[in-house]
Amino acid sequence: MNLLLFSAADLCAPGEIRVADQRLQHLHSVHRAAVGDSVRVGEIGGLMGEGRITALTDRQATITFQLDCNPPPKLPVTLLVALPRPKMLRRILRGAAEFGVEHLVLFNSYRVEKSFWQTPVLNDATLRSYLLQGLEQSRDTVLPAVTLERRFKPFVEDRLPGLLQGRRGLLAHPTPGAGAAPSTADTPLLLAIGPEGGFIPYEVDMLQSAGLETVSLGPRILRVENAVTALLGRLLAPAH
Incomplete structure (x- = not known):
């Protein structure tokens, strides 16, 4: 603390x-x-x-x-993460707050188990407690906004376009020919990260049609929590 x-x-x-x-x-x-x-x-x-x-x-x-x-400035990132298993979710909540993410969206996808949505970690008080732990670690006072999206298609079609307004949308997905993930957050970003096993092709197509461009961290397939940390760590680095 x-x-x-x-x-x-x-x-x-x-x-x-x-x-x-x-x-x-x-x-x-x-x-x-x-x-x-x-x-x-x-x-x-x-x-x-x-x-x-x-x-x-x-x-x-x-x-x-x-x-x-004043608290430190927020990282200008809206982070979209397909809901992970509860143990991993706790670490992602703390990490998002530590890195200073402005807005965290936990959303559904085909490979997200239905039981994950029943975890007590998603209760308001429990969510808040893990976010506060992240703030205590990084010396920040401002909680990130957290949104739960339990239906993939309505979210992507109806609400994702609004989140993309004024932001560059990035889809972290190991696709051949994908560009490298950015190394700084010099412009506001929206960053989407899939579940264990990745997005299915239908979901990739929908996210790309919504305006997200595919980026890669390289040839290795990372766990969700490690992908979140790796991507946010790159964005936290000051521009040279």
Whole structure:
């Protein structure tokens, strides 16, 4: 936890918060915190700044703070990922928040198992908790938007065109002759990544017809989570 995030519910006085959950456990077990120690804090959706621990017990911590720093800018990427299995989904949620993705769309495709849509990870509170973990790691306060699209064809035909407005659409798919994935995000992008086993030809055709151009990371076939990390890592690199 490189940033202790808080909301209005944590305020106990102006400029002062009180925490008694996993954040307290982290202060004790990882930071080995003590009264008087400073800690980096941020208000969810707002500014960041410096906090100081003024009281600390096994039950709660009280922290005074001053916020004076903007969060880092978002990566101008709308990330479309065919819904992966729950264990992988957790890592992708954290990773998307860490990389600063603006908007994450989890959508259906032929090779997505129906049971994946029943996972508790998709509950609002659980989604939020994994995204917050990513923000804590990367020192950010702004949650990415998350959209669930359970039907492939209506999504691609009716809503994908709107998401593509003002963006270059890229389809990460190992196709012979596909161009190389970009190495910077100097323009807003929409990036689509398929399920384990990849998109079926019908889905590739629909996505290409919607305006996405196929790109490749090379000859190796990567797991979904590794493809997400590899592509976002390239985009995060500053332009030379």
